[in-house]
Amino acid sequence: xxxxxxxxxxxxxxxxxxxxxxxxxxxxxxxxxxxxxxxxxxxxxxxxxxxxxxxxxxxxxxxxxxxxxxxxxxxxxxxxxxxxxxxxxxxxxxxxxxxxxxxxxxxxxxxxxxxxxxxxxxxxxxxxxxxxxxxxxxxxxxxxxxxxxxxxxxxxxxxxxxxxxxxxxxxxxxxxxxxxxxxxxxxxxxxxxxxxxxxxxxxxxxxxxxxxxxxxxxxxxxxxxxxxxxxxxxxxxxxxxxxxxxxx
Amino acid sequence: xxxxxxxxxxxxxxxxxxxxxxxxxxxxxxxxxxxxxxxxxxxxxxxxxxxxxxxxxxxxxxxxxxxxxxxxxxxxxxxxxxxxxxxxxxxxxxxxxxxxxxxxxxxxxxxxxxxxxxxxxxxxxxxxxxxxxxxxxxxxxxxxxxxxxxxxxxxxxxxxxxxxxxxxxxxxxxxxxxxxxxxxxxxxxxxxxxxxxxxxxxxxxxxxxxxxxxxxxxxxxxxxxxxxxxxxxxxxxxxxxx
Ligand SMILES: Nc1ncnc2c1ncn2[C@@H]1O[C@H](COP(=O)(O)OP(=O)(O)OP(=O)(O)O)[C@@H](O)[C@H]1O
Ligand SMILES: [Mg+2]
Numbered sequence: 001x002x003x004x005x006x007x008x009x010x011x012x013x014x015x016x017x018x019x020x021x022x023x024x025x026x027x028x029x030x031x032x033x034x035x036x037x038x039x040x041x042x043x044x045x046x047x048x049x050x051x052x053x054x055x056x057x058x059x060x061x062x063x064x065x066x067x068x069x070x071x072x073x074x075x076x077x078x079x080x081x082x083x084x085x086x087x088x089x090x091x092x093x094x095x096x097x098x099x100x101x102x103x104x105x106x107x108x109x110x111x112x113x114x115x116x117x118x119x120x121x122x123x124x125x126x127x128x129x130x131x132x133x134x135x136x137x138x139x140x141x142x143x144x145x146x147x148x149x150x151x152x153x154x155x156x157x158x159x160x161x162x163x164x165x166x167x168x169x170x171x172x173x174x175x176x177x178x179x180x181x182x183x184x185x186x187x188x189x190x191x192x193x194x195x196x197x198x199x200x201x202x203x204x205x206x207x208x209x210x211x212x213x214x215x216x217x218x219x220x221x222x223x224x225x226x227x228x229x230x231x232x233x234x235x236x237x238x239x240x241x242x243x244x245x246x247x248x
Numbered sequence: 249x250x251x252x253x254x255x256x257x258x259x260x261x262x263x264x265x266x267x268x269x270x271x272x273x274x275x276x277x278x279x280x281x282x283x284x285x286x287x288x289x290x291x292x293x294x295x296x297x298x299x300x301x302x303x304x305x306x307x308x309x310x311x312x313x314x315x316x317x318x319x320x321x322x323x324x325x326x327x328x329x330x331x332x333x334x335x336x337x338x339x340x341x342x343x344x345x346x347x348x349x350x351x352x353x354x355x356x357x358x359x360x361x362x363x364x365x366x367x368x369x370x371x372x373x374x375x376x377x378x379x380x381x382x383x384x385x386x387x388x389x390x391x392x393x394x395x396x397x398x399x400x401x402x403x404x405x406x407x408x409x410x411x412x413x414x415x416x417x418x419x420x421x422x423x424x425x426x427x428x429x430x431x432x433x434x435x436x437x438x439x440x441x442x443x444x445x446x447x448x449x450x451x452x453x454x455x456x457x458x459x460x461x462x463x464x465x466x467x468x469x470x471x472x473x474x475x476x477x478x479x480x481x482x483x484x485x486x487x488x489x490x
Binding site: 143144146147149150151152153157161162165168240243244245 | 309311326327328329331333335337338339340344348349350374375376377390394
C-alpha cells in the first residue's frame, strides 16, 4: 500500500514532466527518456561516477566538519551560560550571512582551493547545527545528570549513555536538514571555484544551454541523496529511537 | 551515639535550608537537623509529606550545596541512592542501566540481584516497557549493585505489593549484614522503619527538625505484635508532642 502510493506519486511526476516537455519543447525541457539516455551515456564514459564521487566526498567532508564542531559548540552554549552569552552574537552574524557572501569571501581570502571550498560549505551549515544542538542541550534532563554524578559515571560514559541519547532527536533533525543544505551549497561552491564535481558540470552545461545534461547530473545526485536518506539516515534514526514505545 | 565499634560514617549538621521559589520569596524547608551515623548503622527518617525528606537526602548526597551547615562523609566514600522516582535511562535496557552505574559488578552478583528483585525476565526490557513497581526495583538493583558505603533510599517500597516488600526488606537486611552499609531510609511507613532500622528519626512538618529519635532494640529481628504496638505508641506520642 505504502509502496504503491509512492510509485503512483513518482509515475504522476513523470507524466507531468512528459506533458511539460511536449508543451514547451525539448530544447527547454527534454523528455524523461532523453535525460535517461544522457545519464547512461555519462555513466558509460565514467564521468558521472567521477563527478558524483567528488561531490559526494565534498558533501561528506563539509558535513562532518559542520556536525562535529556544531555539536561541540552547541553543547557548550546550551550548558554553560557564559559561553552562550559570548558566542551568541557571532552565531547570529553567521546565521544571517548569505551563503554566497561566505563562499566568495572564502575564495578571495584562501584562493580557489579545496580547503576554502570545504570551509565555506561547513560555515554555512555550522550555525544551524549549533542552534539545533543548543536547543537539545537546554532540554537535557538535570535529574539524569544527578543520577550520573551520584553513581560516578565517567565523562565518557555520561556523554555516550546519558547526554548523546537525549540529543539524538536534535542531531537527527540537524542531519536531515544538514544533508540537503550541504549538497546544495557544495554545488554552488563547485560552480564558482572547483574544476570538477556535479556543480562544475552543471556550470559547463549552463554555458552551453544543455538542459539535458543539467537534468542528468541533478537527477543522478538527487537519487544518490535519496539513497543515503533511505539507507543511512532512516536506519540510524530507527536505531537511536528503538527504545521508544511505538504508537499502537 | 553510634553503635559500639563503628566509626562515624556520616556527620550531619544542618542549621538551615531554604529554597528560593519562583515568586522570589524564600521557602524555609529544613530547620536544625543534626545526627551521626556509625559504620553499618541503619537509620530511618519518618516525616509527613512535603516536610523536606528528599531535600535532606539531596544535601547528604552532595546534590544540593546551597544550605547552612555541614555534611561530613568519609573521603572517597561511595554514595548510592535510590531516588524517589526511578531515574532510569529510558534508552538503555534494565541490565545496561545497572551495569553502567556498577561496571565492577560481576555476572554472578547481577544474576542473583535480578533474581531476588524479580527482574530476571526483564533484563533486556527498556524502562518504558516496565511498570512503575518494576522500574523502582531496577533503581534498587542499581543502588545495590553499586555497593555503596552509604546508601540512601527515598521511599523505595511504595507502589510494591506486601509480599515483594517483605522480600526486598529481607534483601536489604541481607545486604547490610553481609557488607556493612550505612543506610538512611526515608519512609512513610512506621512498620517499615521499625522492621529495618537501628534508629528512627521523626521529623516535624516543614520546616523539618528532628522531634524524636527512637532507638530500636534488637533491630531487624522478629517482633511480637505487643512489642510492635509499644514502639508504635512511642512514635505516635513523640509525633503528637512535636
Ligand atoms: N527545587 C525546589 N524549589 C523550591 N521548593 C522546593 C524545591 N524542592 C522542594 N521544594 C519544597 O520543599 C519542601 C520539601 O520538599 P521535599 O521534596 O524535600 O519533601 P518530602 O519530605 O520529600 O516530601 P514527599 O514525602 O512528598 O516526597 C516542599 O514544600 C517543596 O514544595
Ligand atoms: Mg520526597
